[in-house]
Amino acid sequence: MKKSIGAKTIVYPAPVFVVGTYDKTGNPNVMTGAWGGICCSSPPCVAISLRKATYTYANIMEQKCFTISIPSSNFAKEVDYFGITSGRDVNKFTVTGLTPVKSDLVNAPYVKEFPFALECSLLHTFELGLHTQFVGEILDIKAEESALGQNGLLDIDKVKPMAYAPGNQTYHEIGKVLGKAFSVGKRL
Amino acid sequence: MKKSIGAKTIVYPAPVFVVGTYDKTGNPNVMTGAWGGICCSSPPCVAISLRKATYTYANIMEQKCFTISIPSSNFAKEVDYFGITSGRDVNKFTVTGLTPVKSDLVNAPYVKEFPFALECSLLHTFELGLHTQFVGEILDIKAEESALGQNGLLDIDKVKPMAYAPGNQTYHEIGKVLGKAFSVGKRL
Numbered sequence: 001m002k003k004s005i006g007a008k009t010i011v012y013p014a015p016v017f018v019v020g021t022y023d024k025t026g027n028p029n030v031m032t033g034a035w036g037g038i039c040c041s042s043p044p045c046v047a048i049s050l051r052k053a054t055y056t057y058a059n060i061m062e063q064k065c066f067t068i069s070i071p072s073s074n075f076a077k078e079v080d081y082f083g084i085t086s087g088r089d090v091n092k093f094t095v096t097g098l099t100p101v102k103s104d105l106v107n108a109p110y111v112k113e114f115p116f117a118l119e120c121s122l123l124h125t126f127e128l129g130l131h132t133q134f135v136g137e138i139l140d141i142k143a144e145e146s147a148l149g150q151n152g153l154l155d156i157d158k159v160k161p162m163a164y165a166p167g168n169q170t171y172h173e174i175g176k177v178l179g180k181a182f183s184v185g186k187r188l
Numbered sequence: 189m190k191k192s193i194g195a196k197t198i199v200y201p202a203p204v205f206v207v208g209t210y211d212k213t214g215n216p217n218v219m220t221g222a223w224g225g226i227c228c229s230s231p232p233c234v235a236i237s238l239r240k241a242t243y244t245y246a247n248i249m250e251q252k253c254f255t256i257s258i259p260s261s262n263f264a265k266e267v268d269y270f271g272i273t274s275g276r277d278v279n280k281f282t283v284t285g286l287t288p289v290k291s292d293l294v295n296a297p298y299v300k301e302f303p304f305a306l307e308c309s310l311l312h313t314f315e316l317g318l319h320t321q322f323v324g325e326i327l328d329i330k331a332e333e334s335a336l337g338q339n340g341l342l343d344i345d346k347v348k349p350m351a352y353a354p355g356n357q358t359y360h361e362i363g364k365v366l367g368k369a370f371s372v373g374k375r376l
Binding site: 002003004007008009012013035036042045049068070073076077079083101112116126128129130131133137138139141145148152154157161163164165167168169171172174176179181182184185186187 | 190191192193194195196197198199200201202203205222223224225226227228229230231232233234235237256258261264265266267268269270271272273283284289300304305306311312314316317318319321323325326327328329330331332333336337339340341342343344345347349350351352353354355356357358359360361362363364365366367368369370371372373374375376
């Protein structure tokens, strides 16, 4: 018999998305968000929800584009810093020593030191309440060669991404393989 | 210098959401989806994107509600089975031996054997392309006592959830803690 714990925003795992934007004056900014995920295969789209109060919200409304950089697990401190500070007050790239790279497809920067980044053009803006959901069309993924598998796609064992646990408020490594999708379920 | 790998739907990690619905005749169904995530804190909302062709799509359109059960890592086979079969053809609960429990808040079933489930009322339906995004208001979470931490919330180490890797098409365990959020970034 399960117990009611209330209307909490908890799912496991949540992602760790580092959203890259430029402000009006061309200053690069990044913020960390966990309220998002892929939301359509065709056109390929990713969603990220942000509060109106964030600097990134204003930047996306202005520029109509953004990037999502996926950090590897050795950047937990930087990622957390990106989440607890505002681009209004600090240049987060300067403080962390990480490097903004301008996307060649959209007017937004991604993080050079992270294994890959999605370049997104704003397709929809959905007002949901405290958060606004931005749906971006993924125009391309830029990836480090060292993070690619034999299939030419991103190998999670090489990317070594991190997951976020909303209930615990902790960042986690991704662990060992449990099975192949579209496969293990055939042999119940 | 990063390399272009095309407009792929890859983020790490993606979640493993088991969406529970009833069909018109009251048969319980579950399907697995990875295109989703929390999308608003207030009202608390979760998004899941489904193709129109799925049985679950029709069920949500009919019932205006759904659940999302979060599986623990020992259910990879069942979860994969839920993703590769259709409720039109089989009763997935009967085949896997798992148990549907009717939510007491919405007309949708969740999986008894999984550590927790979100009970959701349909708030928005966004047509994005191949996928339709359903935004559900989380009315409550029902959880196993054994999955709760000292703060009364879900402890990821007890839930032992799984993550999905779209590029590899594999299910993964969640690994060790990298750091505390809203904390490790204060000491750069």
